[in-house]
Amino acid sequence: MDAYKSSVDFAEATAFLSHACYEQDKMALRATLKNKSILSGLLSRLSSCSSHGRVCVSPVLVAQRRNNSTSPKLKVDFNQSTGVAVMHMQNPPVNSLSLGFLTEFCIAVEKLEMDKSCRGLILTSSQPKVFSAGLDIMDMYGKKLEQYEEFWRAVQEMWLKLYSSNMVTIAAINGSSPAGGCLMSLSCDYRIMADNPRYSIGFNETQFGIVVPVWCKEAMTTIVGHRNTELTLELGLLYNPSDALKIGLVDQLVPEDQVLATATKTMTKWLAIPDHARRITKSMMRKPTIDKIMSIREADMQQYISFISKDSTQKMLGTYLEMLKKKRG
Numbered sequence: 001m002d003a004y005k006s007s008v009d010f011a012e013a014t015a016f017l018s019h020a021c022y023e024q025d026k027m028a029l030r031a032t033l034k035n036k037s038i039l040s041g042l043l044s045r046l047s048s049c050s051s052h053g054r055v056c057v058s059p060v061l062v063a064q065r066r067n068n069s070t071s072p073k074l075k076v077d078f079n080q081s082t083g084v085a086v087m088h089m090q091n092p093p094v095n096s097l098s099l100g101f102l103t104e105f106c107i108a109v110e111k112l113e114m115d116k117s118c119r120g121l122i123l124t125s126s127q128p129k130v131f132s133a134g135l136d137i138m139d140m141y142g143k144k145l146e147q148y149e150e151f152w153r154a155v156q157e158m159w160l161k162l163y164s165s166n167m168v169t170i171a172a173i174n175g176s177s178p179a180g181g182c183l184m185s186l187s188c189d190y191r192i193m194a195d196n197p198r199y200s201i202g203f204n205e206t207q208f209g210i211v212v213p214v215w216c217k218e219a220m221t222t223i224v225g226h227r228n229t230e231l232t233l234e235l236g237l238l239y240n241p242s243d244a245l246k247i248g249l250v251d252q253l254v255p256e257d258q259v260l261a262t263a264t265k266t267m268t269k270w271l272a273i274p275d276h277a278r279r280i281t282k283s284m285m286r287k288p289t290i291d292k293i294m295s296i297r298e299a300d301m302q303q304y305i306s307f308i309s310k311d312s313t314q315k316m317l318g319t320y321l322e323m324l325k326k327k328r329g
């Protein structure tokens with residue numbers, strides 16, 4: 001009975017998802033998913049139903065107002081003739097990965113994934129100077145345990161969706177991309193960054209007392225190797241574009257005004273490879289990491305909740321938030 005009930009929930013929510021392209025749909029979806037067990041079930045099952053063996057979603061008040069904004073946090077331009085979608089992140093001011101953003105992102109990627117005519121996804125930012133500031137610290141600060149859980153479930157889901165995508169995914173990094181922003185680009189197949197020494201990319205978490213999850217370490221190690229990962233994560237390093245290129249954190253640097261054009265050109269090359277061969281190869285390369293991470297998903301959740309809700313962690317996050325806000329004033 002429970003299994004039946006949950007499959008009905010899932011079917012309803014999936015049917016609903018496929019139509020959730022307008023703002024009122026998204027608001028209703030969030031209301032439908034308010035029950036976190038449905039959210040967890042839906043998001044996990046969405047990731048397990050895909051093909052090819054991939055694992056198949058004061059200052060405080062100012063920031064809260066921003067996060068509650070109902071304007072779309074993503075703009076997706078899909079070109080039917082090329083089969084390429086460009087996803088512009090537009091969550092001002094810095095494209096932080098808030099719960100609202102993550103939910104919208106998972107829905108958008110799932111919709112593109114289900115559309116067989118979409119073969120490539122370019123991820124970029126509409127915000128000046130910033131690709132993504134990483135996880136929204138407001139969603140990690142001063143919240144209830146259930147809220148931490150809902151947020152982290154969405155973080156895990158977003159990573160899985162992007163990392164296990166069948167599409168060719170290219171990050172067009174047209175601004176700074178610390179922490180979660182860096183991991184988001186590392187989940188793509190290829191990274192092109194604006195050659196502007198004022199931009200930075202990397203993982204600065206330890207600098208303000210946060211430890212990245214094990215799956216972040218795993219994903220990074222597969223790209224830049226054990227030693228670079230160790231140095232970056234322990235010291236909380238952010239790199240300028242040319243240093244990022246040296247260690248392989250990005251694949252290519254181009255002048256700022258050519259990031260998107262280069263991504264589009266690169267996409268054409270990737271799409272010239274027969275899809276089935278590329279997809280199976282991608283799965284072969286990534287499935288071991290995905291399987292490993294899936295097996296520790298619930299433990300990772302418990303670890304996150306216990307770590308983030310500690311008084312000492314909250315105190316450090318509070319200090320960091322104040323520091324970020326003072327920087328401007």
Ligand SMILES: CCCCCCCCCCC/C=C/C(=O)SCCNC(=O)CCNC(=O)[C@H](O)C(C)(C)COP(=O)(O)OP(=O)(O)OC[C@H]1O[C@@H](n2cnc3c(N)ncnc32)[C@H](O)[C@@H]1OP(=O)(O)O
Pocket residue numbers: 059062063093094096097129130132133134135136137138155158159160162163176178179180181183184187204205210211212213216321324325327328
């Ligand atoms: C495939 C998907 C992957 C999913 C992700 C998985 C992630 C797991 C990874 C491991 C754990 C990750 C943890 C994190 O990501 S914690 C967040 C870490 N991020 C940072 O430390 C970046 C902090 N921000 C900055 O350094 C700068 O803001 C930035 C360089 C990005 C831009 O600088 P700029 O000068 O243009 O802007 P301001 O600093 O003035 O900021 C403007 C306002 O935005 C607020 N802000 C900035 N960053 C965040 C943030 N991460 N969360 C919430 N709010 C943020 C900042 O306070 C300013 O607010 P006010 O306008 O109110 O002053």
